[in-house]
Amino acid sequence: MSGGIGAHDDQAWAPVRQRFPVLRDTTYLNCAALGPMPDFLLATYQQAVLDRQYLTPGDAAARARAELAQYLGVEGASLSFWTNTTQAINVVAGSIDWRAGDEVVVNARDFPSNVLPWLRLRDRGVVVRAAEPEGGRLPLDAIMAQVTNKTRLVAVSHVLYHTGYRVDVDALGQVLHPRGILLSVDGIQALGLMRPPLSQVDFYMGASFKHLLGPRGLGLLYVRPEVAERLIPAMVGYASVTLDMEDAAGLADLVQGRAPLAYRDQASRFHLAHVNTEGLSALADLLTFFDSLGWDAITARVLHLSGLALDGLRQVPGVRLVTPLNDAERLSLAVFRVDGWDARALVDRLAARQIVCAARAGAVRAAFHVYNEASDVERLVTAVRELARGD
Ligand SMILES: Cc1ncc(COP(=O)(O)O)c(C=O)c1O
Incomplete structure (x- = not known):
């Protein structure tokens, strides 16, 4: 097993991201519903x-x-x-x-x-x-x-x-x-x-x-x-x-x-x-x-990206996190509610901005994988901030 790309190193993960055509025009955060297939399949x-x-x-x-x-x-x-x-x-x-x-x-x-x-x-x-x-x-x-x-x-x-x-x-x-x-x-x-x-x-x-x-x-x-x-x-x-x-x-x-x-x-x-x-x-x-990337590197990457999202989202006024922050209690998901927003309506508004999440049990679920990067997190957090304040 090789791999060991650092969890924070978006540049080193870029060749992996390039294998997923859907990411060219979409901020895809929904592999907890349906994962995108990589091009080599x-x-x-x-x-x-x-x-x-x-x-x-x-x-x-x-x-x-x-x-x-x-x-x-x-x-x-x-x-x-x-x-x-x-x-x-x-x-x-x-x-x-x-x-x-x-x-x-x-x-x-x-x-x-x-x-x-x-x-x-x-x-x-x-x-x-x-x-x-x-x-x-x-x-x-x-x-x-x-x-x-x-x-x-x-x-x-x-x-x-x-x-x-x-x-x-x-x-x-x-x-x-x-x-x-x-x-x-x-x-x-x-x-x-x-x-x-x-x-x-x-x-x-x-x-x-x-x-x-x-x-x-x-x-x-x-x-x-x-x-x-x-x-x-x-x-x-x-x-x-x-x-x-x-x-x-x-x-x-x-x-x-x-x-x-x-x-x-x-x-x-x-x-x-x-x-x-x-x-x-x-x-x-x-x-x-996956094995060529290394399972430890994969886990660290998804924990890092979802952690970044949770951290960004919790600073947005009106956002309440559902997913615990502690790494040992979570994996790749960032689930949250926004005061005054129905989760489905919020997911629809995010989709209109090409950000694909899911509404589950009254909350919004963003799911990260190794092909995501910090810019995806930024797009999500910025969109939620704008929607939460009524922009
Ligand atoms: C926890 C859990 N179990 C089972 C399923 C259903 O999986 P399958 O379609 O493989 O039965 C899902 C999602 O679709 C799920 O999130």
């Missing part, structure tokens, strides 16, 4: 299409798995690919042997994808308890206040999509695991910005279309190997069982009940069938690109 897709045209055997899935395993610091066999984060959460929720009376703790204000699959377990007698964030934060105490001796799993997002607060998933896992409680983390607002600490996490899922800057329709799931072996996959396909596709008698044995359904090892039991191989080529190339 055109060549990646062209090659993927050529490979299909000539039916050239490729290794995209193996390459993406190896890159992802290296990035996450886990074994490749613990990873499976899905369509999106929501599907991966559903797979986890549906694969545990729930007993009536088991409890799950969620964040009452989480993105619906990380609440609804758990709520549906009520049909199976599972009790869902909800922790409430406090002033934008979801501290361990607020989560642990909902944990009882019946809790089997806690589901949180690594970074809260509407406040930018970063949950200390390592510390949370360290409290939960001695009690035998599983930890499931929706990582979509952290993947592509940092190396998530997974040693205390049982399930970690996300998708490639936000901060990983990749295609839609490509989700991923890490399952801790010791846990994977205890799960009965919610869905089954030819790739999840030890069936030899060449052996017609093998399927007949299963159908006739002469052989049991045997799931493959670890997370391989979650593989179903064909995956988005063209998208995996893109993901593999993106991970190589």
Whole structure:
């Protein structure tokens, strides 16, 4: 791994910025909704299409798995690919042997994808308890206040999509695991910005279309190997069982009940069938690109830029920050409200100035990535200052 560009050094990051055509005429601060693809993915897709045209055997899935395993610091066999984060959460929720009376703790204000699959377990007698964030934060105490001796799993997002607060998933896992409680983390607002600490996490899922800057329709799931072996996959396909596709008698044995359904090892039991191989080529190339920049440098860069924004915004009269200032409690988001302004109206007015943010839960969310620079922050802060005073 090379890299190590200084977090403040806009000039050194300029070649990275140039790879993102959208930035030529837009101050893009919305990769927490949809990340812009870098220009080099055109060549990646062209090659993927050529490979299909000539039916050239490729290794995209193996390459993406190896890159992802290296990035996450886990074994490749613990990873499976899905369509999106929501599907991966559903797979986890549906694969545990729930007993009536088991409890799950969620964040009452989480993105619906990380609440609804758990709520549906009520049909199976599972009790869902909800922790409430406090002033934008979801501290361990607020989560642990909902944990009882019946809790089997806690589901949180690594970074809260509407406040930018970063949950200390390592510390949370360290409290939960001695009690035998599983930890499931929706990582979509952290993947592509940092190396998530997974040693205390049982399930970690996300998708490639936000901060990983990749295609839609490509989700991923890490399952801790010791846990994977205890799960009965919610869905089954030819790739999840030890069936030899060449052996017609093998399927007949299963159908006739002469052989049991045997799931493959670890997370391989979650593989179903064909995956988005063209998208995996893109993901593999993106991970190589991120790795060349260095994950520490990437994290420092996004913390620096979002910190600069928070610092500038808090000096604007009428602005109230939602995201905590402390680096350990945030990552790339700068979320704020402006007195007297509806967040949607403010986002529309910013968009009219080619500054793209999002309105979430009554606040404005600006999302930074390595391709942004101090001039983007200045444009945002200046526009908010002018709009706040009615210019
Ligand atoms: C925290 C969180 N989880 C899940 C999602 C949905 O992701 P997907 O479309 O991959 O299911 C989003 C945003 O779209 C999100 O912010």
